Amino acid sequence: MFNITNLASGYGQSQILHDLTLNVNKREIVAVMGRNGMGKTTFFKSLMGVLPQWGGQIEVDGRDVSKMETHERVANGIAYVPQGRMIFPSMTVLENIQTGLPSSAGGKVPDDLYALFPVLHEMRSRKGGNLSGGQQQQLAIARALATNPKVLLLDEPTEGIQPSIIKDIARTLKEIRNMRDLTIVVSEQVLSFTMEIADRFLVIEKGKFVVEETRENVDEAAISRYLSV
Numbered sequence: 474m475f476n477i478t479n480l481a482s483g484y485g486q487s488q489i490l491h492d493l494t495l496n497v498n499k500r501e502i503v504a505v506m507g508r509n510g511m512g513k514t515t516f517f518k519s520l521m522g523v524l525p526q527w528g529g530q531i532e533v534d535g536r537d538v539s540k541m542e543t544h545e546r547v548a549n550g551i552a553y554v555p556q557g558r559m560i561f562p563s564m565t566v567l568e569n570i571q572t573g574l575p576s577s578a579g580g581k582v583p584d585d586l587y588a589l590f591p592v593l594h595e596m597r598s599r600k601g602g603n604l605s606g607g608q609q610q611q612l613a614i615a616r617a618l619a620t621n622p623k624v625l626l627l628d629e630p631t632e633g634i635q636p637s638i639i640k641d642i643a644r645t646l647k648e649i650r651n652m653r654d655l656t657i658v659v660s661e662q663v664l665s666f667t668m669e670i671a672d673r674f675l676v677i678e679k680g681k682f683v684v685e686e687t688r689e690n691v692d693e694a695a696i697s698r699y700l701s702v
């Protein structure tokens with residue numbers, strides 16, 4: 474469903490990503506684990522076309538999106554929850570979600586989104602900047618889902634969030650996958666979180682995938698070693 478082949482990218486003269494290849498199935502949740510500075514955010518930015526792609530191919534549901542602008546990739550089914558959430562702090566919760574809606578929705582938030590995140594319905598008139606970190610993360614996920622994506626990319630969704638809310642986020646992501654047949658790629662440094670949700674685990678080191686394990690044969694200790702400094 475989501476096929477990445479030999480993806481290369483970087484900043485200026487310096488190459489950061491080297492030949493990244495990953496094929497993700499429909500309804501699969503893949504975790505990309507890696508320490509600070511290993512290339513997780515660069516990976517997502519080049520998948521979204523926010524960063525120029527140096528080489529390789531990206532396909533969504535049989536469609537090559539490699540040459541497309543960011544908004545065209547979104548229209549073709551990729552959604553992105555950036556690291557640090559990046560919600561609009563001075564806009565209300567409702568307005569934040571509406572920025573993700575296609576114009577055909579006429580500003581109406583689908584009921585199933587509020588069903589997933591009841592707290593956002595409660596707080597829909599509140600300014601985004603006045604929500605807690607965990608609530609802002611839910612808002613960022615709801616905004617991404619408003620585009621009705623086939624593939625959801627999440628960059629370190631648990632960063633700065635307390636353990637009880639991390640559990641909520643894990644539960645919600647599994648629920649969304651089941652409800653919408655969604656494909657999910659999530660980057661993380663927190664293995665306990667990805668152990669709850671991921672079907673497959675990759676480790677990224679210096680812009681290369683160095684480990685790939687399925688849920689059945691995952692070696693937690695080995696992955697932890699890559700994550701500890």
Ligand SMILES: Nc1ncnc2c1ncn2[C@@H]1O[C@H](COP(=O)(O)OP(=O)(O)OP(=O)(O)O)[C@@H](O)[C@H]1O
Pocket residue numbers: 484489507508509510511512513514515516556
């Ligand atoms: N705008 C930029 N210009 C030049 N180099 C950059 C830029 N952004 C990131 N880099 C470099 O690219 C490499 C990968 O960074 P990236 O942000 O992708 O890491 P990350 O895995 O997301 O880290 P973190 O867990 O801290 O978010 C690092 O060496 C970083 O210094």
Ligand SMILES: [Mg+2]
Pocket residue numbers: 513514515556628629
């Ligand atoms: Mg990052």
